Amino acid sequence: MSKPLPTAVRTHATALRMLLVMTVILGLAYPLLVTGIGQVAFASKANGSIVSSDGKEIGSSLLGQNYNLPKKNPDDPKEEAQPDPKWFQPRPAANGYDGKNSGASNLGPNSPDLLKLVEDRRAAAAAFDGVDPATVPVDALTASGSSLDPNISVAYAKEQVARVAKARNLSADTLNGLIAKYTQGRSLGFLGQDGVNVVLLNKALSEQK
């Protein structure tokens, strides 16, 4: 007969067995079950809502992207990327739509850095789109929470129409029609905020003949 183990050892052994059982149920079986059902019932969404154009994957409809001109010197990390007038531009992003690095600027409401960024963005957007600086909407002046925001406000989309129309030789009516088509209302009519999905809008733009 061996001596019974001390209480403290027995309690920890029980705890370890409990943790292992829970890990099998909650850490393996549960995510596998959800993945199994998700992959069968909602395959496209479970895999990231990937959209294609001309048979080629061009991104996820949920993740915003950059639409910049090629850099003059691709090896110069200091050179700031310039927006491409041919595309509708997304919101500013602290981490530049990098899928491996989501996050916000975290600049405070009184931050002098943020104040300067806002003023610079206002001037740049107004010059780029040829509008009065006072009319540039707030979502064009502030960075999103994720740096991957796929949406812009309808006002910001409309601001860009004249510039895109000119760069692509398309009519403003065509572009306004596309904006209306890719405007996502509030969920169920009242949850969240409406906006235009820039990924889908630009995809439609690229498919215009």
Next chain:
Amino acid sequence: MSSTLAGWLQAVALVGALALCYRPLGDYIAKLLTTAKHLRVERGLYRVIGVDGDADQRWPSYLRSVLAFSAVSLLFLYLLQRTQQWLLLSVDNKAVEAHTAWNTAVSFVTNTNWQSYSGESTMGHLVQMAGLAVQNFVSAAVGIAIVAALIRGFTRNRTDRIGNFWVDLTRIVLRLLLPLSIVFALVLVANGVIQNFHGFHDIATLGGDTQSIPGGPVASQEAIKELGTNGGGFFNANSAHPFENPNGFTNWLEIFLLLVISFALPRTFGKMVGDNRQGYAIVAVMGLFWVASAALMTLAEQHHGGAALQAAGGAMEGKEQRFGIAASSLFATSTTLTSTGAVDAAHDSLTPFGGGLTIFNMMLGEIAPGGTGSGLYGMLILAIVAVFVAGLMVGRTPEYLGKKLGSREMKFASLYILTTPTIVLVGTGLAMALPGERAGMLNSGAHGFSEVLYAFTSASNNNGSAFGGITVNTEWYDTTLGLAMLFGRFLPMVFVLALAGSLAQQQPVPATPGTLPTHKPLFVGLLSGVVLIVVGLTYFPALALGPIAEGLH
């Protein structure tokens, strides 16, 4: 529809949905905590782990089980992170650094989910699902188990037994958290939250760029992240990331999930003590604070105070277009009034008053409605203090639900209340005294101080959200914030369980005309006052140096 009206409707719909769940969910939890019947699968589980499911424990034994389970969990999670490069599904992530692994292990075991790492570039899928998500379940269950033990202290008489931790844990996980998580994880997938085992997938974009699309079992983690008031994001941007929170509906649903259990637990309390009115009184206080805080937060964000936000014409910095101001305000309020700490907007960029409110919400002790279980036991401790204060006013021995609140009980309640502020203020003071740690602030001046104050408030109260600008992935912050989380979680639990044991041993005293009724509006008012005064007196100086100074500037 105007955005103001839509904002109000979201809040009204939330209150309605929570009210609908109050009775059925609260009654269901009461039943699973009190029934003598075991499910067959549970009996099998008890046999595997070697416990007698019918044997209740004394409070020291219950506490030892909680601590042993948490210690083993901590060690397991630490080792899993340190060895992930040799395991499956590491998605090319290296072993997590020692100080980060310690901080993260403590963080998830204590239901805090403070993250000094960036999810997508640190943790492989296996660590996320078999390590972090498992703790999301069990740490939430531990909180509910503790409050169940405390309620048994009120309902049981002349006994030293307050329940069986292993049975409570098993039932809360298998009968409550797991089924709800499966359902809501699938709802999230149906709305666009990803659920796969892929790594990064590079795609050439129309703009001539390459974007890496992340993969991972996100929905399964997201559901329990909210439901268990955990808040640790799969991705660095947390619930602002479109793959965690794709649209206005999922955003509303996530707010609902992080509130629903904690708001239903007062019903469980009322049901177990045999007087539903007691539950209504508690939930009324919780509701009062939540509504007031949500309204103030929304107003503050709509007024977009702060020089930079004034220049932008709106408080959209750090907020997502698809959620907007109102929904983000609702999320920020709810996540800091519970112990969740998930964020759908960057709290660092909230207005001075809105950001200050998130800190204040946590300082209330996260009791409106608070974390799963921890919110209710925090509120019950404050109810005990409120009864005691009322007793002092009229000069008679206070009693709550038929149990006398003598010096022993009041000692445990007072220790509970002193623990968290001590950790917050000492930690913040230390960090501010060390030049290297002060340098961790991103913003300067009063806002920078708020970043440090927020960090220690969040860690000690097991919230986990942050004024994210602060650099905390250093050895000093990882170590001290880890200790803050550890003591902020387990010291209060010691006092709660000791109190439960002390209450259970008593013979109940019959109510007399002189007994303070604890189900009437008078008590709701008294308790609300105690909550505000206790917090106000404790934290006012610290708040004055941070958010108040910034707001008045």
